Amino acid sequence: MPSTILGKEEMANGISLLSLNNPNLKRLFNIFDVPELDIEKNYFWSLCRSIIYQQISGKAAKTISDRFIALFPSEKNYKPKEVLDINVDNLYGVGLSKQKASYIKNIAEAYNVNFIINNNFSIMTDAEIIKQLTNIKGIGRWTAEMFLIFTLRRSDVFPVTDLGVQKGFQVFYSLDELPSIDLMNEKAEKWRPYRTIVTLYLWYAVDGRFEW
Numbered sequence: 295m296p297s298t299i300l301g302k303e304e305m306a307n308g309i310s311l312l313s314l315n316n317p318n319l320k321r322l323f324n325i326f327d328v329p330e331l332d333i334e335k336n337y338f339w340s341l342c343r344s345i346i347y348q349q350i351s352g353k354a355a356k357t358i359s360d361r362f363i364a365l366f367p368s369e370k371n372y373k374p375k376e377v378l379d380i381n382v383d384n385l386y387g388v389g390l391s392k393q394k395a396s397y398i399k400n401i402a403e404a405y406n407v408n409f410i411i412n413n414n415f416s417i418m419t420d421a422e423i424i425k426q427l428t429n430i431k432g433i434g435r436w437t438a439e440m441f442l443i444f445t446l447r448r449s450d451v452f453p454v455t456d457l458g459v460q461k462g463f464q465v466f467y468s469l470d471e472l473p474s475i476d477l478m479n480e481k482a483e484k485w486r487p488y489r490t491i492v493t494l495y496l497w498y499a500v501d502g503r504f505e506w
Contacts, residue, residue, distance in 0.1 A: 295419065296416065296417065297420055297450045297451075297487060298449040298450075298487065299446070299448065300449050301447070302330060304449065305328055305331075306328060308488035309328060309491060312488055312492065319485075319492065319495075323495060325495075326498045326502075329494045329495070329498075331443070331444060334444070334445045337410075337441075337445060338401070338402075338412075339372070340441060341401050341427075341433070341445075342362070342377070342401060344437040344440045345394050345437065346358050346394065348437065352501070354389075358388055358390060361389060362390065364388075365388065374401075374402035375402070377398060377402035378399065378402045378406060382395050382399070385398065393432075396431075400430050400431050400432050401430060401432070404430050409430070410427075410430075415446060420448055420451065423438060423441070423442060423446070424438040424439070435453075436453055436455055436456060439451050442490075443493065443494075448490060449488055449491070450486055450488065451489060451490045452479075452482045452485070452492070452493055453493065454478045454479060454482075456493075458496070458500055459493055459497065460473060460478070461500045462496025462497055462500045463478055465499050465500060466499055467481075
C-alpha cells in the first residue's frame with residue numbers, strides 16, 4: 295500500500311505522534327513552524343526540477359530552473375514533446391550541464407513512450423516508484439526520494455544519502471562528524487511512519503526554511 299500523504303492535518307498528527315514517542319524531537323519541532331508541502335500536479339516538471347537541483351546549492355538551482363522554465367511559452371506547463379524537440383544548446387544556455395540536459399531529455403522520452411504514467415503513482419508503493427524512476431538514466435535514488443517528498447508528499451521517506459539530512463542529523467545529535475548511514479537508519483526506525491517529517495526538520499536545522 296502507498297504510504298500516507300502529508301496534508302496539513304496529517305502533518306500535525308504526525309508531529310504529535312513523533313513527539314509522544316520520541317520526546318527528544320520536541321526541541322527540534324519547537325524551533326520552526328509546522329512544514330507545509332505544496333500540492334503539486336505537474337509531475338513531469340517536478341522530475342525535471344529534481345535533476346536541476348542535483349548536487350548544487352538551492353539558490354543556484356532556483357536560478358537555473360527559472361531560466362529553464364522561461365524557454366517554453368507555457369512555462370511550467372510545458373510538455374515532454376517540447377523538451378524532446380528543443381535544441382540541446384538552449385538547455386546548455388540556461389546553465390544545465392551536458393549530463394543534466396541529457397537526463398531531462400531521458401525523462402521526457404520516458405513520458406513520451408508511456409513508461410511513466412502519472413495516474414499510476416497513486417496506487418504504487420514508495421519502493422515501486424523508486425524502482426521505476428531509477429530505471430531512467432539520470433534518476434538515482436536521491437532524485438526519486440525528492441519526488442516522493444515534495445511532489446507526492448509521501449510520509450515515510452528518509453534520504454540518508456542527502457548531505458543536508460546528514461548535517462542536520464549531526465547538529466541534532468551533537469556529533470563531531472557526519473553520521474554513518476547505519477546510525478541514521480537505526481535512529482530513524484522509531485520515526486516510522488513519519489520519517490519525512492523529521493527529514494524536513496533536519497534540513498531546517500541546517501539551512502532554515504527553504505523553497506524547493
